[in-house]
Amino acid sequence: MKMRKPIPVKEAVDRVMHYAKSGKSETVDFTDADGRRLAEPITATNAVPSFNKSPYDGYAFHSHYSQEASASRPARFKVVERIGAGEVPSKRLGAFEATRIMTGAMIPDGADCVAMFEVCHDDEENGQPFMEIKRKMESGQNVMTAGSEAAEGDLLIEAGSLVNPGTKAVLATFGYDKVAVAIKPVIGIFATGTELLDIEEPLEPGKIRNSNGYMIAAQVKRAGAIYKDFGKLPDELELSYQKIKAALDEVDILITTGGVSVGDFDFMPEIYKRLGAEELFNKIAMRPGSVTTAAVKGDQLLFGLSGNPSACYVGFELFVRPVIQKALFNPNCYLRSAHAVLGSDFPKPNPFSRFVRAHLEYEEEGLVVYPSGIDKSNVVSSLAHADVLMVLPGGTRGFSKGDQVKVLLLEDMRGSETFLL
Amino acid sequence: MKMRKPIPVKEAVDRVMHYAKSGKSETVDFTDADGRRLAEPITATNAVPSFNKSPYDGYAFHSHYSQEASASRPARFKVVERIGAGEVPSKRLGAFEATRIMTGAMIPDGADCVAMFEVCHDDEENGQPFMEIKRKMESGQNVMTAGSEAAEGDLLIEAGSLVNPGTKAVLATFGYDKVAVAIKPVIGIFATGTELLDIEEPLEPGKIRNSNGYMIAAQVKRAGAIYKDFGKLPDELELSYQKIKAALDEVDILITTGGVSVGDFDFMPEIYKRLGAEELFNKIAMRPGSVTTAAVKGDQLLFGLSGNPSACYVGFELFVRPVIQKALFNPNCYLRSAHAVLGSDFPKPNPFSRFVRAHLEYEEEGLVVYPSGIDKSNVVSSLAHADVLMVLPGGTRGFSKGDQVKVLLLEDMRGSETFLL
Numbered sequence: 001m002k003m004r005k006p007i008p009v010k011e012a013v014d015r016v017m018h019y020a021k022s023g024k025s026e027t028v029d030f031t032d033a034d035g036r037r038l039a040e041p042i043t044a045t046n047a048v049p050s051f052n053k054s055p056y057d058g059y060a061f062h063s064h065y066s067q068e069a070s071a072s073r074p075a076r077f078k079v080v081e082r083i084g085a086g087e088v089p090s091k092r093l094g095a096f097e098a099t100r101i102m103t104g105a106m107i108p109d110g111a112d113c114v115a116m117f118e119v120c121h122d123d124e125e126n127g128q129p130f131m132e133i134k135r136k137m138e139s140g141q142n143v144m145t146a147g148s149e150a151a152e153g154d155l156l157i158e159a160g161s162l163v164n165p166g167t168k169a170v171l172a173t174f175g176y177d178k179v180a181v182a183i184k185p186v187i188g189i190f191a192t193g194t195e196l197l198d199i200e201e202p203l204e205p206g207k208i209r210n211s212n213g214y215m216i217a218a219q220v221k222r223a224g225a226i227y228k229d230f231g232k233l234p235d236e237l238e239l240s241y242q243k244i245k246a247a248l249d250e251v252d253i254l255i256t257t258g259g260v261s262v263g264d265f266d267f268m269p270e271i272y273k274r275l276g277a278e279e280l281f282n283k284i285a286m287r288p289g290s291v292t293t294a295a296v297k298g299d300q301l302l303f304g305l306s307g308n309p310s311a312c313y314v315g316f317e318l319f320v321r322p323v324i325q326k327a328l329f330n331p332n333c334y335l336r337s338a339h340a341v342l343g344s345d346f347p348k349p350n351p352f353s354r355f356v357r358a359h360l361e362y363e364e365e366g367l368v369v370y371p372s373g374i375d376k377s378n379v380v381s382s383l384a385h386a387d388v389l390m391v392l393p394g395g396t397r398g399f400s401k402g403d404q405v406k407v408l409l410l411e412d413m414r415g416s417e418t419f420l421l
Numbered sequence: 422m423k424m425r426k427p428i429p430v431k432e433a434v435d436r437v438m439h440y441a442k443s444g445k446s447e448t449v450d451f452t453d454a455d456g457r458r459l460a461e462p463i464t465a466t467n468a469v470p471s472f473n474k475s476p477y478d479g480y481a482f483h484s485h486y487s488q489e490a491s492a493s494r495p496a497r498f499k500v501v502e503r504i505g506a507g508e509v510p511s512k513r514l515g516a517f518e519a520t521r522i523m524t525g526a527m528i529p530d531g532a533d534c535v536a537m538f539e540v541c542h543d544d545e546e547n548g549q550p551f552m553e554i555k556r557k558m559e560s561g562q563n564v565m566t567a568g569s570e571a572a573e574g575d576l577l578i579e580a581g582s583l584v585n586p587g588t589k590a591v592l593a594t595f596g597y598d599k600v601a602v603a604i605k606p607v608i609g610i611f612a613t614g615t616e617l618l619d620i621e622e623p624l625e626p627g628k629i630r631n632s633n634g635y636m637i638a639a640q641v642k643r644a645g646a647i648y649k650d651f652g653k654l655p656d657e658l659e660l661s662y663q664k665i666k667a668a669l670d671e672v673d674i675l676i677t678t679g680g681v682s683v684g685d686f687d688f689m690p691e692i693y694k695r696l697g698a699e700e701l702f703n704k705i706a707m708r709p710g711s712v713t714t715a716a717v718k719g720d721q722l723l724f725g726l727s728g729n730p731s732a733c734y735v736g737f738e739l740f741v742r743p744v745i746q747k748a749l750f751n752p753n754c755y756l757r758s759a760h761a762v763l764g765s766d767f768p769k770p771n772p773f774s775r776f777v778r779a780h781l782e783y784e785e786e787g788l789v790v791y792p793s794g795i796d797k798s799n800v801v802s803s804l805a806h807a808d809v810l811m812v813l814p815g816g817t818r819g820f821s822k823g824d825q826v827k828v829l830l831l832e833d834m835r836g837s838e839t840f841l842l
Contacts, residue, residue, distance in 0.1 A: 030620055034639055048801050050624055057684035084656055084686045086616030088627045102684040104616055106627040149800040156802035165639035166804030169730055172632035173801055177621040195507030195525055199451055200598040203471055206509045206527040211593035218455050218586035235505055263478035263523040265505045309590055338783030362759030366787045379570040380469050380594055381577035383587030
């Protein structure tokens with residue numbers, strides 16, 4: 001049996017990222033841009049507001065004529081026009097003239113302030129509307145100046161950002177009816193192992209249902225890529241080699257689960273050899289997932305994730321997700337990390353770094369992390385409840401409630417520029 | 422002008438939630454379940470593992486026969502069978518007999534432990550394989566007992582949970598090829614205002630492009646519902662009334678933006694009256710979004726959000742999102758909150774509670790929140806960069822860097838059982 005030398009997690013990440021490729025862009029309709037990542041920065045195509053605008057319903061006039069106004073001697077204005085949002089004022093205001101103006105409407109020429117309805121008093125003389133105000137207004141008061149929120153050409157959103165509801169508002173405001181976004185890389189998935197049944201098959205002795213393939217498909221989607229599910233492979237070397245070889249023509253990146261350990265039917269190392277793929281590593285100083293393997297053939301990355309569901313999950317998030325982020329123009333390729341306090345004892349030491357499925361609570365005293373896989377019962381459901389991976393450095397001692405630990409945020413979509421370990 | 426009486430935010434939320442309806446369920450294929458919310462709890466349809474299983478590649482035998490093993494006197498076993506994962510052992514092991522066993526394979530009868538390859542030494546006598554071990558093994562060592570990870574009938578995932586990659590693994594493991602999920606409620610959207618242009622139209626004096634409608638559509642999607650975009654309505658009462666009345670037949674909930682203030686063309690209050698809808702509130706003690714209005718007609722909720730983009734955004738997240746969550750069986754209807762430290766001064770006081778677009782950093786000393794809308798420049802892009810709403814209670818003083826504040830997490834999908842203010 002060949003002994004494998006484990007490398008540190010950070011080195012494994014670096015080896016993989018050395019081969020990660022920058023993305024390509026495509027143009028999609030505005031409507032289809034949700035959840036995509038911007039291939040180009042978004043800049044302001046016009047000033048906002050593009051005209052001097054009223055932020056309130058009220059009266060526009062020149063503040064000069066209100067300087068002497070008081071409770072006992074209100075300033076009195078003739079109301080010469082009424083304009084709603086979207087209308088263009090036709091009157092230029094003179095001395096003691098005002099325009100009744102609605103929120104969002106254009107400030108007329110000759111006006112430099114807006115007084116809200118609440119501080120004005122309306123009346124009429126022979127059908128002619130007038131308005132009185134008992135306080136003085138300042139020049140510029142309640143006027144949104146053209147360009148005060150954004151100047152034409154301003155950088156608004158960086159390339160690589162995820163299109164969220166706020167992004168949609170920005171794109172719409174500036175007329176981006178077509179949007180340049182990153183092309184989603186295509187990630188192929190094979191689940192290996194003669195023990196695997198399809199989801200709709202009844203259990204048989206010695207067999208389990210394929211869950212890793214479907215789990216990774218969902219992880220690929222969450223990471224922003226497209227999956228191509230090639231189904232299951234039995235423990236047969238020649239067949240597996242042929243199918244994997246063929247699949248490489250259809251995908252950007254290929255993931256297999258299982259077949260990377262030292263068992264008699266762990267064929268992935270041999271398949272990499274036959275493919276002429278160079279193994280980047282086949283053992284990492286981590287738990288779970290120490291047998292996680294990566295290889296490169298030409299410019300294609302191949303990931304051999306563990307067949308153990310937790311190890312498979314962790315291997316994807318640590319090694320495959322950053323490669324996908326790079327292809328999506330996201331400069332923050334890595335999982336975002338946070339500092340938290342351990343919410344329960346985790347006594348068993350391990351010489352390797354551990355990535356423990358856990359959930360994060362935002363408590364009054366700060367972030368507290370609760371490992372989900374602390375006892376063996378319901379290991380299965382702990383994957384569904386995890387929103388972070390708790391990072392426990394390898395060593396000779398266990399960890400106690402109250403210890404400071406780092407966590408990696410699985411549901412965060414911003415990410416981090418550096419792999420923080 | 423009718424004076425409106427502002428009510429506290431919490432009371433506005435309660436009034437709306439009083440009319441929020443529980444969800445309905447539908448059955449979808451496993452493949453289409455991603456991102457949906459479970460309508461029913463998921464339970465274990467079988468024990469996991471469903472048989473005693475080896476977690477390693479190695480040899481299975483009865484530990485009894487290794488009790489005398491030592492470096493100088495190894496225990497020697499005849500290897501009578503080899504089984505891979507998915508195979509069923511055919512041999513029952515007797516004294517000093519072992520089965521070569523692969524990770525995930527079924528433990529044969531007569532064996533009670535597995536020794537990893539690393540601690541065993543292989544050899545052969547006349548073509549018959551043997552194995553030697555220099556240490557004693559304990560009963561149960563390296564055996565995953567049937568049911569040790571989940572027992573049949575165990576509750577694994579609660580109703581209302583979002584289907585994430587880990588959930589998919591669980592569903593697949595237990596053969597849930599059909600999944601009962603919440604039917605997504607349909608949310609209609611109208612953007613009101615004569616000033617609104619379509620996204621592909623060039624700017625005109627006094628006009629702006631409709632951005633709120635598209636922003637809300639994306640917020641509806643993020644919240645897990647379906648949007649139905651009815652486009653724009655000009656400031657014409659009769660036409661608006663007719664279109665809104667007709668739209669109510671096609672949706673579960675209706676959102677309009679704009680038209681809820683006190684301007685001459687703010688027709689929504691009149692439209693609610695004509696519809697026979699009961700106004701739940703039309704003024705909230707909050708900034709932005711004090712004019713946010715809600716009404717109920719029969720069992721349908723109508724939301725009149727502000728035409729101001731920030732106010733519209735906040736109004737949706739505070740009042741519409743929890744209603745959607747309830748329809749999705751999510752018991753944690755409200756935005757999840759966290760405690761953070763203010764990262765910069767926010768000096769201007771306001772008598773109303775404020776919900777400030779901000780982004781959250783996970784720093785070593787804890788959570789730090791940085792308001793995005795602190796100066797007026799780039800108000801527009803601040804919506805795209807916000808991942809939290811910072812909550813500043815109303816009062817007579819401003820806030821300083823280092824102050825403790827609460828934040829509401831916009832991108833969190835778990836939520837909170839209570840509205841925490």
